[in-house]
Amino acid sequence: MNINELSIKCKEIKNEVAKAIVEKDEVINKVILATLADGHILFEDFPGLAKTLLANTYSRALGCDFKRVQFTPDLLPADITGSYILNRQTSQFELRKGPVFTNILLADEINRAPPKTQSALLEAMQEHQTTLEGETHKLPSPFMVIATQNPIEYEGTYPLPEAQIDRFIMRLNVGYPTAKGEAEILRRRRARRKEEVDINQVASPQQIVEMQAAIELIHVESDIEDYIAQIVQNTRKHGQVEVGASPRGSLALMRLSMARAALNGRDYVLPDDIKEMCVPALSHRIILKPDPWIKGIKTEVIVEKVMSDIPVPKVK
Numbered sequence: 096m097n098i099n100e101l102s103i104k105c106k107e108i109k110n111e112v113a114k115a116i117v118e119k120d121e122v123i124n125k126v127i128l129a130t131l132a133d134g135h136i137l138f139e140d141f142p143g144l145a146k147t148l149l150a151n152t153y154s155r156a157l158g159c160d161f162k163r164v165q166f167t168p169d170l171l172p173a174d175i176t177g178s179y180i181l182n183r184q185t186s187q188f189e190l191r192k193g194p195v196f197t198n199i200l201l202a203d204e205i206n207r208a209p210p211k212t213q214s215a216l217l218e219a220m221q222e223h224q225t226t227l228e229g230e231t232h233k234l235p236s237p238f239m240v241i242a243t244q245n246p247i248e249y250e251g252t253y254p255l256p257e258a259q260i261d262r263f264i265m266r267l268n269v270g271y272p273t274a275k276g277e278a279e280i281l282r283r284r285r286a287r288r289k290e291e292v293d294i295n296q297v298a299s300p301q302q303i304v305e306m307q308a309a310i311e312l313i314h315v316e317s318d319i320e321d322y323i324a325q326i327v328q329n330t331r332k333h334g335q336v337e338v339g340a341s342p343r344g345s346l347a348l349m350r351l352s353m354a355r356a357a358l359n360g361r362d363y364v365l366p367d368d369i370k371e372m373c374v375p376a377l378s379h380r381i382i383l384k385p386d387p388w389i390k391g392i393k394t395e396v397i398v399e400k401v402m403s404d405i406p407v408p409k410v411k
Contacts, residue, residue, distance in 0.1 A: 198236075
C-alpha cells in the first residue's frame with residue numbers, strides 16, 4: 096500500500112467513526128495514528144464521554160475483532176489471558192483463550208484491578224504474545240489495547256505502575272462536547288430511533304497490517320532524529336521532573352510522527368509532526384518532583400515548555 100492509498104483509507108475510517116463520535120475528529124485521528132504506529136492508547140477522562148463507544152465503533156469500521164474486559168478488584172490474570180481446561184472426553188488439557196486473543200481489546204477502568212491482574216497485559220502489549228504454563232502463544236495481528244481510567248475517582252483503584260504506563264504509545268482525553276455538538280448528539284439519536292449506530296466496515300485486519308508496514312518507509316532526516324532525542328533528553332534534565340521520558344518515549348514520538356506524515360499524504364517527517372505528537376506521546380511518561388506535583392502542575396505543560404526551548408531544525 097502506497098502513502099496516498101493509506102491517507103485515503105485513513106480518511107474513510109475517520110468519516111465512518113465520526114458517524115457515532117461527534118466533534119472529535121482530532122481524537123479519532125490520534126487513535127488512527129496509534130494504530131498505524133502499532134501502539135496502545137490510555138484514555139484518561141470522565142465517565143460518559145463515549146470512550147467505549149469510540150473503541151467499539153472504531154473496531155467495527157476496521158473490520159477487526161473486538162473484546163471488552165471490565166476491570167474489577169476480583170478480576171484474575173486468567174480472566175484476561177485464558178487458561179488450560181481439562182477435557183474429560185480426551186483426558187487432555189486444552190487452552191481456553193481469554194479476551195486478550197483479539198485485534199482490539201478494551202480494558203475498561205484498568206486501574207480498578209490489582210497490579211497482578213494489570214501485569215497480565217504487559218507481555219501482550221510489548222511483544223504481542225502471552226505465555227501460559229510455559230508455552231508462548233502469538234496474538235492476532237493487528238493487536239491494540241485501548242484502556243480507560245477515571246482521573247478523579249481513586250477510591251478502590253490501583254495506580255498503574257510506570258512500566259505499564261510507558262507501554263502506552265499515547266495518553267488521550269476525549270473532552271466534553273460543545274453545546275452545539277451535544278445538541279447534534281441528541282438529534283442523531285432521535286433520528287436513528289435506536290441506541291446502536293450503523294457503521295460500515297471500510298478496512299480489514301490485513302489492510303491495517305499493510306498500513307503499519309507502509310509507515311516504516313517514511314523518511315526521517317537525521318536532524319529530525321536529533322530534534323526528538325534532544326526533546327526527550329531535556330525532559331530528564333528539567334528542574335521540576337523527577338523521572339523523564341525513556342528511550343521508548345523517543346521511539347513512540349518518532350513512530351507517531353511518521354504515522355502523522357503518512358496520514359497527511361507525505362513520505363517524510365516535518366518538525367510540525369513532532370510538535371503535534373510530543374504532548375500525547377511524552378506527557379504520561381514523566382514523573383514530577385513532589386513540589387510541582389502538589390502545586391498541580393501538569394506534565395503536559397512541562398513537555399510544551401521543553402519543546403519550546405529547543406530550536407526547530409530546518410528541513411532540507
